[in-house]
Amino acid sequence: xxxxxxxxxxxxxxxxxxxxxxxxxxxxxxxxxxxxxxxxxxxxxxxxxxxxxxxxxxxxxxxxxxxxxxxxxxxxxxxxxxxxxxxxxxxxxxxxxxxxxxxxxxxxxxxxxxxxxxxxxxxxxxxxxxxxxxxxxxxxxxxxxxxxxxxxxxxxxxxxxxxxxxxxxxxxxxxxxxxxxxxxxxxxxxxxxxxxxxxxxxxxxxxxxxxxxxxxxxxxxxxxxxxxxxxxxxxxxxxxxxxxxxxxxxxxxxxxxxxxxxxxxxxxxxxxxxxxxxxxxxxxxxxxxxxxxxxxxxxxxxxxxxxx
Numbered sequence: 664x665x666x667x668x669x670x671x672x673x674x675x676x677x678x679x680x681x682x683x684x685x686x687x688x689x690x691x692x693x694x695x696x697x698x699x700x701x702x703x704x705x706x707x708x709x710x711x712x713x714x715x716x717x718x719x720x721x722x723x724x725x726x727x728x729x730x731x732x733x734x735x736x737x738x739x740x741x742x743x744x745x746x747x748x749x750x751x752x753x754x755x756x757x758x759x760x761x762x763x764x765x766x767x768x769x770x771x772x773x774x775x776x777x778x779x780x781x782x783x784x785x786x787x788x789x790x791x792x793x794x795x796x797x798x799x800x801x802x803x804x805x806x807x808x809x810x811x812x813x814x815x816x817x818x819x820x821x822x823x824x825x826x827x828x829x830x831x832x833x834x835x836x837x838x839x840x841x842x843x844x845x846x847x848x849x850x851x852x853x854x855x856x857x858x859x860x861x862x863x864x865x866x867x868x869x870x871x872x873x874x875x876x877x878x879x880x881x882x883x884x885x886x887x888x889x890x891x892x893x894x895x896x897x898x899x900x901x902x903x904x905x906x907x908x909x910x911x912x913x914x915x916x917x918x919x920x921x922x923x924x925x926x927x928x929x930x931x932x933x934x935x936x937x938x939x940x941x942x943x944x945x946x947x948x949x950x951x952x953x954x955x956x957x958x959x960x961x962x963x964x965x966x967x968x969x970x971x
Contacts, residue, residue: 667704668693671742679822683797691734704743711735712752725757761922762889769878770890776876782868784840785851789884791833793891793909795820796866796884800859802850804841809834819910827908892920 668689675685695714696703714735718728732752739745765773770790777783789799798819806815812834813826837850846852853860865884873882880886888909895905906917 667702667742671738674737674741681822687730688734688737691731692738695731695735703738708739708747708751711739715752725755729754729757759919762919763880763886764893765878765880765882765886765890767894769880770887773872773876773878773882777872780840780843781851782872784836785865786869786872786884786887787833787836789887790891791830792827793888793895794827795888795910796862798910799884800849800851800862800865803848804846804850806850807834807837816910821910821912823910825907825910889920892917896920 671692672685672689675688680688692703695711696706698714698717699706699710711732715728715732718731732754736747736752739747774783774787774790777786785799788794788802789796792814794802794816798816801817802814803817806817807829808815809829812829812831814829816825816827819825848857849859851860852858853864869882869884876882892905892909895908896902902914902917902921905920906914909917911917
């Protein structure tokens with residue numbers, strides 16, 4: 664590791680950045696330097712602008728573009744201590760897309776197709792609690808509080824602890840899984856002793872389970888989280904409670920699920936239904952309507968003669 668890379672890493676550690684953010688920022692600066700074939704401390708903001716335009720030409724996701732921009736801004740402003748107004752290169756607007764949500768029948772079909780006890784417990788936990796994949800894999804056996812019927816989420820996104828509900832059905836599944844597998848520290852350990860399962864490994868598992876389920880929609884851990892929130896909203900749960908369960912900082916993020924709930928749309932009466940419609944017999948069938956008179960667009964309309 665070069666001294667410059669180590670210095671940037673130390674700067675992020677001092678600010679308590681998550682390991683995921685640290686790795687993403689280091690990867691972004693390394694890609695920036697690799698593109699120009701020079702050390703990043705020998706490049707300036709003009710090169711940053713050129714590189715961001717290159718990313719746009721590569722059609723990278725706008726979220727990736729913004730992440731690279733933030734990483735380079737941190738590198739120049741904090742690590743190199745060079746002045747760089749944040750407004751000089753603003754963040755790009757990211758398109759707002761509605762998440763894919765499963766129906767209750769589709770969730771039941773997916774969970775019913777899983778034969779591995781551990782995989783079934785993991786996917787059921789995602790849907791029953793709405794956890795992020797990183798939060799699921801960070802669960803420890805002691806986080807399951809069966810007396811209070813809650814699950815403790817340690818240091819979720821934003822470095823915040825929270826509690827989510829523990830479903831009685833989920834508790835039965837987890838107890839059966841624990842009796843069969845006997846996990847010690849981590850609730851869902853990986854193949855390396857003393858370490859939890861990696862995100863990459865679990866994403867591969869979900870990909871295989873989705874192919875075997877027979878569903879037309881691809882099943883991902885985050886789509887189970889989306890389904891959890893949408894089904895709670897359709898059940899009449901207050902959106903503030905859903906926000907707390909999901910660990911959202913802003914209510915606007917949680918309000919997204921009001922746009923994907925079909926029950927919220929079908930329960931709203933259209934203004935057309937409030938109008939008085941003419942009787943069906945008064946409507947002239949289209950086939951019986953007289954054909955329109957032919958019109959010659961090149962000739963002006965004939966002037967009507969004045970009546971005497």
